[in-house]
Amino acid sequence: MGNKAPMTKADKIAILEDALRERGVRITRQRQAILTVLADAADHPDANELLVRASAIDPTVSLSTVYRTLTVLEENGVVQRLSFDGVPAKFETTDAPHHDHIIDVDTGDVIEFRSDKIEKLQAEIAAELGYEIIHHRLDLYARRKAR
Amino acid sequence: MGNKAPMTKADKIAILEDALRERGVRITRQRQAILTVLADAADHPDANELLVRASAIDPTVSLSTVYRTLTVLEENGVVQRLSFDGVPAKFETTDAPHHDHIIDVDTGDVIEFRSDKIEKLQAEIAAELGYEIIHHRLDLYARRKAR
DNA sequence: AATGCACATGAGAATGATTTGCAAGAAGGC
DNA sequence: GCCTTCTTGCAAATCATTCTCATGTGCATT
Numbered sequence: 001m002g003n004k005a006p007m008t009k010a011d012k013i014a015i016l017e018d019a020l021r022e023r024g025v026r027i028t029r030q031r032q033a034i035l036t037v038l039a040d041a042a043d044h045p046d047a048n049e050l051l052v053r054a055s056a057i058d059p060t061v062s063l064s065t066v067y068r069t070l071t072v073l074e075e076n077g078v079v080q081r082l083s084f085d086g087v088p089a090k091f092e093t094t095d096a097p098h099h100d101h102i103i104d105v106d107t108g109d110v111i112e113f114r115s116d117k118i119e120k121l122q123a124e125i126a127a128e129l130g131y132e133i134i135h136h137r138l139d140l141y142a143r144r145k146a147r
Numbered sequence: 148m149g150n151k152a153p154m155t156k157a158d159k160i161a162i163l164e165d166a167l168r169e170r171g172v173r174i175t176r177q178r179q180a181i182l183t184v185l186a187d188a189a190d191h192p193d194a195n196e197l198l199v200r201a202s203a204i205d206p207t208v209s210l211s212t213v214y215r216t217l218t219v220l221e222e223n224g225v226v227q228r229l230s231f232d233g234v235p236a237k238f239e240t241t242d243a244p245h246h247d248h249i250i251d252v253d254t255g256d257v258i259e260f261r262s263d264k265i266e267k268l269q270a271e272i273a274a275e276l277g278y279e280i281i282h283h284r285l286d287l288y289a290r291r292k293a294r
Numbered sequence: 295a296a297t298g299c300a301c302a303t304g305a306g307a308a309t310g311a312t313t314t315g316c317a318a319g320a321a322g323g324c
Numbered sequence: 325g326c327c328t329t330c331t332t333g334c335a336a337a338t339c340a341t342t343c344t345c346a347t348g349t350g351c352a353t354t
Binding site for chain 2: 102104105115125130135136137144
C-alpha cells in the first residue's frame with residue numbers, strides 16, 4: 001500500500017502527544033480533549049471558552065485543569081499566550097505561521113500581515129541590547145487611506 | 148527683563164494642570180502628587196509603586212485614587228497604560244518621544260528602544276495594504292542572552 | 295471670603311482571572 | 325496487575341483592579 005496518505009488532524013495530535021510524552025508530560029483524557037480543541041480552533045479562545053469546548057469532548061474537564069494544561073503546553077512550546085488589555089488571556093497553537101496585526105481604527109477590522117524584514121530587524125535590535133526574542137507582538141492601529 | 152528662562156519641571160506640571168482643568172478635571176492634592184511622581188519617573192512604575200512614591204509627597208493618597216487618577220489621565224492623553232504579560236500594568240507619561248518596549252520575560256523589566264528602520268518598514272507595509280498608521284505598539288518578549 | 299454642589303476621596307468590600315492545597319484518581323514503566 | 329508519581333476536581337486563596345458609599349473638597353459664583 002502507498003504510504004503517502006496526507007496527515008490527518010488526528011495524526012497531528014498523535015504526533016504532538018508523543019512529543020509531549022517524550023518530554024515527560026502525561027497524556028490524560030483531559031489533556032487530549034484540550035489539545036483537540038486547540039487544534040480545531042481557528043480563533044483565539046480564552047480559558048473559559050476552551051473549557052466549554054473541551055467539556056463537549058470530555059465533561060470531566062475542569063477550569064483548573066484547563067489553566068494547568070495551558071501552562072504545561074506553553075512551557076512545551078505548543079501554545080502561545082496572548083495577553084491583551086483588560087480581557088482574559090487568549091491562546092493559540094504555535095504551529096500556525098507567525099503574523100502581526102493591522103487594526104482598522106474606524107471599523108475594528110483586523111488584517112494579518114507578515115514581514116521577514118521586520119522580524120529580522122527586531123532580532124537585531126534585541127541582540128544589540130543583549131536579548132534573545134522569545135516572541136513578540138506588533139499591532140498597527142491604522143486608517144484606510146483616502147484614494 | 149528677559150523672558151527666556153527655561154521651563155522648569157514645576158512649570159510643565161502647572162501647564163499640564165491648567166490643560167486638565169480646561170477639560171473639566173479637578174486638580175486635587177492627590178492628583179498633584181501623582182502628576183509630580185509621573186513627571187519625575189524615568190522608569191515604568193506600576194500602580195503600587197506610584198502609590199509608594201506619591202505617598203511620600205502626600206500621605207493621604209490611596210491606592211484607589213492612584214488607579215482612578217491613572218484612568219483619568221489616560222482618558223486625557225497624559226499617560227499611557229502598558230499592559231504586559233502576567234505582570235501588573237505599568238504607566239508612563241506620553242510626553243516622551245515614541246519608543247517601543249522589550250520585556251524581560253524572566254524579571255519583568257521593561258527596556259525602551261526605538262528604531263527608525265522599523266518605523267519606516269511599518270509605514271511601508273501599511274501603505275501597501277492601503278492603510279495609514281495612526282499609532283502602533285511593538286512589544287518584544289525576550290530573555291537575556293547568556294554570554 | 296463665604297456658599298453650594300458636583301465631583302473626588304479613603305477604606306474596605308466586591309470582582310474577575312488565575313493559582314493553589316489537598317485528597318482521590320489515573321498514566322505508564324515495571 | 326502494581327506502584328510510584330503525576331494529575332485532577334473542588335474549593336479556597338491570590339492578585340490586580342474596580343466599585344460602593346459616606347465624607348471631604350475644588351472651584352465657579354457670589
